[in-house]
Amino acid sequence: MADSTDTIDSPAQHAADHNNEKRPNSNRSTTPASDTFKDYISSQWAPQSDVLPPARESAAFAAARRARLSEKYTGQRLIIPAGRLKQRSNDTDYAFRAHSAFAHLTGWGSDSEPGAVLVLEPTPNGHDATVYFRERAGRDSDEFYANPEIGEFWIGPRPSIEQVASDLDLAVRGIAEFDGVLETINSETLVNREADPALTESVDEARLRFAAERALSTNASDSPFSLEVNGEHDPDEQLARDLSELRLVKDAWEIEQMRLAVAATARGFEDVIADLARSSTHERGERLVEGVFNTRARADGNTVGYDTIAASGPHACILHWTHNNGPVVPGDVILIDAGVEIDSYYTADITRTLPVNGRFSDVQRQVYEAVREAADAAFAVARPGAVFREVHAAAMAVIARHVADWGMLPVTAEEALEPDNGHHRRYMVHGTSHHLGLDVHDCAQARREMYMDGVIEPGMVFTIEPGLYFQPDDLTVPAEFRGIGVRIEDDILITAEGAENLSAAIPRTADDVEAWIARLGG
Incomplete structure (x- = not known):
C-alpha cells in the first residue's frame, strides 16, 4: 500500500x-x-456524475x-x-x-x-x-x-x-x-x-x-463562569x-429495519445448520460456524452486529465466548449468539442452542426446555405498562424453581429469590433483556428510571434471553449437568396490543429444533 x-x-x-x-x-x-x-x-477524465x-x-x-x-x-x-x-x-x-x-x-x-x-x-x-x-x-x-x-x-x-x-x-x-x-x-x-x-x-x-x-x-x-445546562x-x-433515550421507542421505519435484520439473521442460522456436518469435522469447527454466519451477514447486510459467539460443548458455559477456536463435537450442544447488522446499522441479536448431532440427550433437553419455559414466562409479562425489570424477574422465578428441583441450591427457590440471597444466579449471572436497535446493547446511556425501572411502551424493541450455564468444574451441579450451557434469545417488539416475537419463525422448542436440523442438515 x-x-x-x-x-x-x-x-x-x-x-x-x-x-x-x-x-x-x-x-x-x-x-x-x-x-x-x-x-x-489530472487530464482526460470523463465528467463525474x-x-x-x-x-x-x-x-x-x-x-x-x-x-x-x-x-x-x-x-x-x-x-x-x-x-x-x-x-x-x-x-x-x-x-x-x-x-x-x-x-x-x-x-x-x-x-x-x-x-x-x-x-x-x-x-x-x-x-x-x-x-x-x-x-x-x-x-x-x-x-x-x-x-x-x-x-x-x-x-x-x-x-x-x-x-x-x-x-x-x-x-x-x-x-x-x-x-x-x-x-x-x-x-x-x-x-x-x-x-x-x-x-x-x-x-x-x-x-x-x-x-x-x-x-x-x-x-x-x-x-463565576460555568458550563451548566438545566442545573x-x-x-x-x-x-x-x-x-x-431518544432511541428507546422505535418509529415505523426502525421497526421495519429490525424485521429485515431478524430475517437476514434467520437465514444465517439456516446456513450454519446446513454446514454443521462440515463444521463438526474440523479441529476448529467453531471458526467455521462463525465464518458461515458472517458470510451471510456480509451478503445480506453490512456486517455482523457484534462478534459472533459460536460456543460448543463446555464453551457454551462461557457467556461471551468469541475465541471460537474449539471443535464442534457430535453429542454436545453448540450455543450460537449472532446477529446481522443491515446497511442502516440496525442489528438483530438472536441465540439458539443446537444439538450438534441433531438430537438432544435427555439431560440436554431437560435444561433446554427449562430455559425455554423461562423465556416464555418473561414474554408473558412483556406488555405495555409493565416495568422493564419485571421481565427479568419472571424469567428468574422459573430458573430458581428448576435449579432448586434439580438439587443445586442450599435453600428453596423462594428463599433464593429473596433480594439478599440470589443463589440461583450462580447459573445465570446475566440479565434477561436489553434494548436493541442501532446498537446491540442500545440506549445504554439512558437513565435507570428510563431503562431498567422504566415503563414498557409500544415501539420498544428488546431481547429476552434467559440461560442456564453449568460449568464443567462446578461441584454444586450433578455430574450429568456439568458442561452444558443453553441460552435462547429472541427479539421482541412491544405493540399496543402486547408483544410480538420478531424471531418467532426461528425454531425454539426442542422438538422444532431437532426437526429444523433434520430438514436442513440432511
Missing part, C-alpha cells in the same frame, strides 16, 4: 481526518511526484427525531460527530462505522463518511441542521490519487456535497466550513463527546477560550443521555 500525501490545513480537517502523517510510512513512499505525472493524471438522488426513505424519520431532540435544547448548539476511522495496526484501519447517534439523526448508515459532523444550530423556531463532510477530491488535486482515505483511486467514487444534501434531505457543507462553527462556540454549545475525541478536544479548547474571554470581560462581583454540571453527559 502506498502512502498518503494528505495535508491537514484547518482545525476542522484536523478533527475530521485521520492523522496519516503521524504513521511511520515515509520510508517506503512510492507515490509519483513529478510535474509531468501530475499534469497527466452530478445526478442528484431522491431523498432516502429514512430522511423524513431522521428529521422527526431531530425535531424531538431540538425541543429539549432550545437556544443551544448541538454537535453530533460521525467519528473517524480507527487504527487497527500501523497504517491499516478498521472498517468505518458511524456513531449510532449520528446515524439515528441523519439516516446515514453504512455509506456514511468518516469525519462527518452534524450540527444543530439554534434558531428562533428550533434548530437548523447541517452536515459537514469532507467533499470528494477534485481530479486536479493530488488527493485524487494519493490520499488513501478519500482518493478515488483508493476507495472509489465519493458523493458530492449536492448529492449528499439531496440524499439526506439536509443542508450539507464542506468540512472546512466547520471552522466557522468552532470560531463561534460558546457555553451553549454541546458535543457528543465519545464519537470523535479529536473533534471533542477542539470543541473543549474553543469553550475554554470563550470562558476565558468572558471571565476577562466580567466584573469580579459577578458569579446540571455536565451538559455533554446530559446530551449523551438524551441521545440514548
Whole structure:
C-alpha cells in the first residue's frame, strides 16, 4: 500500500481526518511526484456524475427525531460527530462505522463518511441542521490519487456535497466550513463527546477560550463562569443521555429495519445448520460456524452486529465466548449468539442452542426446555405498562424453581429469590433483556428510571434471553449437568396490543429444533 500525501490545513480537517502523517510510512513512499505525472493524471477524465438522488426513505424519520431532540435544547448548539476511522495496526484501519447517534439523526448508515459532523444550530423556531463532510477530491488535486482515505483511486467514487444534501434531505457543507462553527462556540454549545475525541478536544479548547474571554470581560462581583445546562454540571453527559433515550421507542421505519435484520439473521442460522456436518469435522469447527454466519451477514447486510459467539460443548458455559477456536463435537450442544447488522446499522441479536448431532440427550433437553419455559414466562409479562425489570424477574422465578428441583441450591427457590440471597444466579449471572436497535446493547446511556425501572411502551424493541450455564468444574451441579450451557434469545417488539416475537419463525422448542436440523442438515 502506498502512502498518503494528505495535508491537514484547518482545525476542522484536523478533527475530521485521520492523522496519516503521524504513521511511520515515509520510508517506503512510492507515490509519483513529478510535474509531468501530475499534469497527466489530472487530464482526460470523463465528467463525474452530478445526478442528484431522491431523498432516502429514512430522511423524513431522521428529521422527526431531530425535531424531538431540538425541543429539549432550545437556544443551544448541538454537535453530533460521525467519528473517524480507527487504527487497527500501523497504517491499516478498521472498517468505518458511524456513531449510532449520528446515524439515528441523519439516516446515514453504512455509506456514511468518516469525519462527518452534524450540527444543530439554534434558531428562533428550533434548530437548523447541517452536515459537514469532507467533499470528494477534485481530479486536479493530488488527493485524487494519493490520499488513501478519500482518493478515488483508493476507495472509489465519493458523493458530492449536492448529492449528499439531496440524499439526506439536509443542508450539507464542506468540512472546512466547520471552522466557522468552532470560531463561534460558546457555553451553549454541546458535543457528543465519545464519537470523535479529536473533534471533542477542539470543541473543549474553543469553550475554554470563550470562558476565558468572558471571565476577562466580567466584573469580579459577578458569579463565576460555568458550563451548566438545566442545573446540571455536565451538559455533554446530559446530551449523551438524551441521545440514548431518544432511541428507546422505535418509529415505523426502525421497526421495519429490525424485521429485515431478524430475517437476514434467520437465514444465517439456516446456513450454519446446513454446514454443521462440515463444521463438526474440523479441529476448529467453531471458526467455521462463525465464518458461515458472517458470510451471510456480509451478503445480506453490512456486517455482523457484534462478534459472533459460536460456543460448543463446555464453551457454551462461557457467556461471551468469541475465541471460537474449539471443535464442534457430535453429542454436545453448540450455543450460537449472532446477529446481522443491515446497511442502516440496525442489528438483530438472536441465540439458539443446537444439538450438534441433531438430537438432544435427555439431560440436554431437560435444561433446554427449562430455559425455554423461562423465556416464555418473561414474554408473558412483556406488555405495555409493565416495568422493564419485571421481565427479568419472571424469567428468574422459573430458573430458581428448576435449579432448586434439580438439587443445586442450599435453600428453596423462594428463599433464593429473596433480594439478599440470589443463589440461583450462580447459573445465570446475566440479565434477561436489553434494548436493541442501532446498537446491540442500545440506549445504554439512558437513565435507570428510563431503562431498567422504566415503563414498557409500544415501539420498544428488546431481547429476552434467559440461560442456564453449568460449568464443567462446578461441584454444586450433578455430574450429568456439568458442561452444558443453553441460552435462547429472541427479539421482541412491544405493540399496543402486547408483544410480538420478531424471531418467532426461528425454531425454539426442542422438538422444532431437532426437526429444523433434520430438514436442513440432511
